[in-house]
Amino acid sequence: MNNSNTTDLTTGKPITRILSFSMPLVLGTLFQQLYSFVDSIIVGRFVSSDALGSVGATYSLNFLIIGFVQGFCVGLGIPIAQRFGAHDHPNIQRYFYNAIYLCIAISLIFGVGMSFATRWTLTIMQTPPSLIEGAITFIQPQFAFIWVTVLYNFSASVLRSFGDSTHPFYFLVLASFLNIALDLWLIGLWHMGITGAAIATIVAQLVSGLLNLLWLAKKTHMVEFKRQWFSFSPSHTKRLAYIALPMGLEYSVSAIGAVIMQMAINSLGTVAVISQTAGEKIRQMFTLPMESIGMGMATYVGQNYGAQKLRRIHQGIRSGLLTQLCYCLFCLITIGLFANSLSELVIGHQPHLVELSSQYLRIMSTTFILHGSLMIYRNTLQGLGFSMQAIFSGVGELVGRGITSLIAIAMVSYTVVCLINPVAWALALAYCIFMVNRKLTMIEKSF
Known part of the structure; x- marks a missing residue:
């Protein structure tokens, strides 16, 4: 069933498999963050620092919905x-088409x-009056075209489930350069301001999503476009919803804490809003690779769970943690040396x-290792199929952000x-470590 455009993660040395599969994800998120970073530079330099603040004011709401x-x-x-790991071709087809209906x-x-709810939500979040109109201009079109975001993320997720993390990376790189070019054209030449940044993001994401879908249809040979698979299946939809809805809710529950955090800022x-926005943009550039390694873990664990290779899952967790630790040390040194230069690159020469x-x-x-470890354990839990339990890690983040924001x-x-x-x-990590160890023990007894 495998071909040159898919990868079986149930064989080979775990750390090699995880790194080779995750590296395109890491590079992809770096490029994705690069064009977000360039967005910030172009908006901050070509428009105004208030415009940069407006974009930053949408972060937690964007986190909540997107x-x-x-x-x-x-x-x-x-x-x-999981079905790919088990070499179950018919159920791959049924899950794929029923997933489209959910999308x-x-x-x-x-x-x-x-x-319709953008202005009301930003008002509830106490967005500063000087920033709210720009924030609406930036985020509302992205909500109206949210199907573009769904298209990209679903097509990339399916390709990765087949072990193909390389081509989503290629298409994301292309989209990143397209986004930057559109930013310079729409903002720098046509003076469209924040509206131009929103349009550039939507168009770039649409292109990358369509390329993912085209590659999936023409090159992987894993999806069959036959009428027999098109029918709606309640059992497959239920299983998909059981895993996917909690994973989405986990992000949203965590994001509610980010909304509270934004209110505190x-x-x-x-x-404070402008300074934190600049710092957060740079922070994301450093931590998104950790999240990409986590995404790689979810696919790795999913395939090995389908193949009933639990020993490889334990080895993968250890390898993932070691990888995150090494990367966090690199980040600590780099930020310690260049924090001022990076901040000035975004904000300009404004010393305060x-x-x-x-x-x-x-x-x-100094706390990146908490985030890196969380990505390993949380995605392991999700790869095992326990998305409902993973919601509670989001609750931990909500509680942590809520209490600290109030302080x-x-x-x-x-x-x-x-x-x-x-x-x-820290709170989410403590829960995930406990739950992963508990669930793996239960699975080992049942096999």
Whole structure:
């Protein structure tokens, strides 16, 4: 059943398999963050620092909705990965087509709902008046075209479930350069401001999604376009929803904490919002590769669980943790040396803003290992198919962000704001370590 465009992760040395599969994911997220980073530079330099703040003010809301979509689509790929590992071709087809029906439903619900609720939501979040109109201009079109996000994330998830992480990377790189070119054209030449940034993001994501889908249809030979597979299957849809909905909700529950965090930042004023936005953009550039390795773990664990190779799952966890530790040390050193330069690259020569942004980066970098370890354990839990239990790791993040945000508001402290994410990561990690060990013990007894 395998071909040159798919990869069986149930054989070979675990650390080699995980790294070779995850590396395109890492590079892909770096390029994805690169064009987000370039967005920030172009908006901050070509438009204004307030425009940069407006884009940053949408982060937690974007995390709430787009994060659900991303988690949901990753979840749709888990049953497909498990059936791929078990060499169960008929059920691969049934899961694929029923996943498409779920994608259509999610696109309609969020596309219509959030197109109307954007202003109300940003107002509830206490977005500063000087930033709210720009924030609406940036995020509302992306909600209206949320089906584009669904298309990209689902097609990439299916390819990865077949062990193909390379081609989604190629198409994402192409989309990244397209996004940058469109930014320069729409913002720099046509002076479309934040609207241009939104259009560039939508178009680039549409192109990468269509390329994923074309490659899936023409080159992998894993999906059959035959009428016999098109029928709706309640049992397959139920299984898909059982895994995908909790994964989406996990992102959203965690994102509710990010919304509370954004409220804490907003309460400190425009200077804090702009500084944290710059720092957060840079932070994401460093931590997204950790999340990509986690995504690789989900596919690795899913395939090996389908093949009933639990020893390889334990080996994979150890290899993943070692990889994250080495990368976190690299991040700590790099940020320690270049935090000011990176912040100034985004904000420009504004010493007070650069100082606050650098403070955020340096505090966060000392706790990156919490985030890296969380990505390994959480995605292991998801790869095993226990997405419902994984929701509670999101609850842990919600509690951590909520409590620390309230402390930051009460103390009017930017330093406490810098600790919100690390506290959330620590609580979620403790839960995931406990749950992974418990579930693996249960599975070992049942095999």
